[in-house]
Amino acid sequence: MADQPVFLSNDVVARFLSYDELIPRLEEVLGKFSRGNSSDVVQPVRCVIPIHNHSGFLGLMPAYIAHEDTLCTKMVAFYRREENVNLPSTQATVLLFNPEYGNVTAVMDGLDITHKRTAAVSAISAKVMDGLDITHKRTAAVSAISAKLLMPAQSDVLCILGCGHQAVSHYEIFTKLFSFKEVRVCSRRLETAERFAAGVQGPVKVLSSAKEAVHGADIIITVTNSSKPVLFGEWVKPGAHIVAVGACRPDWRELDDVLMRDAVIYVDSREGAAVESGDIILSGAEVFAELGEVLNGTRPALRNKTTVFKSLGKFFPLRTGKIRFKE
Numbered sequence: 001m002a003d004q005p006v007f008l009s010n011d012v013v014a015r016f017l018s019y020d021e022l023i024p025r026l027e028e029v030l031g032k033f034s035r036g037n038s039s040d041v042v043q044p045v046r047c048v049i050p051i052h053n054h055s056g057f058l059g060l061m062p063a064y065i066a067h068e069d070t071l072c073t074k075m076v077a078f079y080r081r082e083e084n085v086n087l088p089s090t091q092a093t094v095l096l097f098n099p100e101y102g103n104v105t106a107v108m109d110g111l112d113i114t115h116k117r118t119a120a121v122s123a124i125s126a127k128v129m130d131g132l133d134i135t136h137k138r139t140a141a142v143s144a145i146s147a148k149l150l151m152p153a154q155s156d157v158l159c160i161l162g163c164g165h166q167a168v169s170h171y172e173i174f175t176k177l178f179s180f181k182e183v184r185v186c187s188r189r190l191e192t193a194e195r196f197a198a199g200v201q202g203p204v205k206v207l208s209s210a211k212e213a214v215h216g217a218d219i220i221i222t223v224t225n226s227s228k229p230v231l232f233g234e235w236v237k238p239g240a241h242i243v244a245v246g247a248c249r250p251d252w253r254e255l256d257d258v259l260m261r262d263a264v265i266y267v268d269s270r271e272g273a274a275v276e277s278g279d280i281i282l283s284g285a286e287v288f289a290e291l292g293e294v295l296n297g298t299r300p301a302l303r304n305k306t307t308v309f310k311s312l313g314k315f316f317p318l319r320t321g322k323i324r325f326k327e
């Protein structure tokens with residue numbers, strides 16, 4: 001009989017993941033995904049069902065990488081929370097499988113469970129993070145990869161629009177990897193931005209107007225749960241790089257038509273963008289490249305142009321080794 005799956009609580013998984021390992025691992029899988037070898041990397045556009053009563057969605061994101069025999073799925077619930085800011089906008093759980101037997105070997109994150117057994121997790125070569133952190137750190141790491149490839153060579157000013165969970169992980173990784181002379185934030189409510197600024201380590205300038213906040217910025221990250229544009233092309237410095245993380249539904253927007261049509265558009269998955277991104281679908285903007293294509297050298301990184309990376313959150317499987325449990 002198969003072992004029972006282990007529950008990896010937030011604390012446990014948090015210990016197993018560092019950005020230093022996450023970034024190269026994501027670069028590797030983004031590249032592999034964009035080579036389009038579907039018999040190696042199987043990762044369809046996620047299946048999303050509406051949670052009508054709660055203005056939410058549940059997305060199922062299965063993935064299999066044949067050459068390393070990794071089978072997993074992420075399940076993510078996400079919500080439009082413009083009115084009720086006291087509820088989480090995203091919750092995620094990841095299941096790892098034994099690919100040969102089909103049984104679940106680990107359930108990760110989003111679970112506040114103190115399991116009686118001690119989980120001795122051996123040989124997890126690309127580590128895992130806690131539930132929310134899997135989503136937050138993975139998303140921020142892919143955004144950072146886009147910035148490595150696409151932001152102007154001289155980038156002094158970072159601006160973050162939206163001051164929730166993703167803003168924290170994005171701030172964390174962007175200030176770790178790059179050095180900015182100024183970091184600005186703006187959120188729908190001033191007090192949220194002030195709380196954010198007080199909570200992070202390092203100087204942050206809080207602005208009450210998004211237009212002022214993005215003025216002259218070299219890199220702008222939109223991490224809002226808005227369904228209407230929060231960033232307008234006429235505000236944006238030519239040549240800036242925009243990382244658009246929110247608006248993951250076909251009728252949700254963070255960026256306006258002007259920006260979408262003027263910028264060169266990069267995505268994590270063309271297929272996903274065509275189905276899920278309101279910014280792309282409703283503006284009619286053309287996708288220029290997947291990040292993986294840039295990493296593979298098959299499409300160029302047009303750093304001198306205004307660029308948008310539209311992130312939708314493909315879940316790229318973690319590489320896992322054997323998981324062993326001790327009583």
Ligand SMILES: NC(=O)C1=CN([C@@H]2O[C@H](COP(=O)(O)OP(=O)(O)OC[C@H]3O[C@@H](n4cnc5c(N)ncnc54)[C@H](O)[C@@H]3O)[C@@H](O)[C@H]2O)C=CC1
Binds near residue numbers: 079188
């Ligand atoms: N692309 C991806 O891979 C992923 C995308 N997401 C999306 O990222 C977005 C942010 O997620 P979280 O940080 O977890 O949400 P959150 O709820 O923690 O934070 C959202 C922030 O946006 C702010 N906001 C809302 N409307 C705004 C507006 N009009 N102008 C400025 N700020 C505004 C809110 O006040 C809040 O500070 C959500 O839309 C979520 O669905 C989440 C996970 C992965």
Ligand SMILES: O=C([O-])C1=[NH+]CCC1
Binds near residue numbers: 135313
């Ligand atoms: O990949 C992800 O976790 C999500 N994408 C959109 C909302 C959450």
